[in-house]
Amino acid sequence: ARTEQLDINDTVPLSRTPRVEGGGALQELVGKHSFTYLELCRLMMVLSDNIATNLLITVLGMENINARAEKLGMDEMELNRMMMDFNALAEGRDNHITAMSLARLYKHIFECRDRDAYGREMWNILGRQQFRDILPFYWGEGIRFHHKTGSLDRVEHDGGVIETFRGHFCFILLMSDIDNDRGKELGAQVGRIMKEFVEEALP
Template structure:
């Protein structure tokens, strides 16, 4: 991918705030401009090929696989899955508040997984789709650096060293694929709209205001805070991804909010 020289000033600004707030953290970011059917242009990046624990950003891959199966007539989005198919876990979402007699469609599970970051919805999808099949889809898309190796909230697997992983660059490639599908068919439009209804806006879009639509997903674990997605502006579409590991969560959210403000101001005001 081509990298713009003008982005060096953005990198300098981002590196300054990173050194201020998370000098010992493992921080990766990438800012790209997206155009339909054209190769993305990198504006700024740091550690974009560094592997991080993916936290809930792995859910973007799971959503894409569900809609891929629906598009190729291997799955009906209206078919239902009983809540009893997977054990109850804590963390984000609403399904932990329900009794096990409910069933949900694949479409509803995707919406819950993405908009509310529901962990039970995610585990239901992993159970019925198969972890190995989801990873095979990542390889097919050329984002094999995104790996699903455990269920949500499986801390035993985490203690054994089995974690879900990704790089900022691989996530950017996945988002580019979803971006190019957004006007292709009903499945692409639904994925795009689901990303635009994300309810967690406390990292990159914190200072943007509620009226600014960001098609994104967040992720959080102990000492991990991530955010990444696509911003629509009058200058075009820009992909912002920020992965923060080995950083206190409160400090990570503060850093993410400041990074988001700097990124948005740069692409709207400083790009030629």
């Protein structure tokens, strides 16, 4: 949108991608609906909507998304399948990312937050994440954590930027091969340790 290759207010019909289960609200809709690119971005990030994510992957293209990630320095990031595509998983095609790649992405969004309307929108979307049961669990509602969670069977991820009076800090936590309830519990404990470090250990 920033380079005028698309208009974020253009609409995409829900029929462009098959319905999948998992997180989000679009799977509950019936009938014909269309959503703007901006609405799909918000649903993808704030509600972890898998159909919104797949719609964006469909219209933008995996190759273009991977090329953009590489340009941002996210060398270890690979998008190889749609959300909830278990046939692709069975064929050995999966998505990959590292903590450092995610940190580079959050740094980019952080640095763009005051650049223009697009940067502000990206930053504000991260700040409206509705799932706060991992890293920010013990921080309280008064602390804004601009972040994104991710969950699959035996996988729990969380990461983003916490704004505090002592500065801004990027935290990334990627967990796999762990029961989900245990992962959320450990993730919240890690978040509490981070809170204690920021509030007590820093000068």
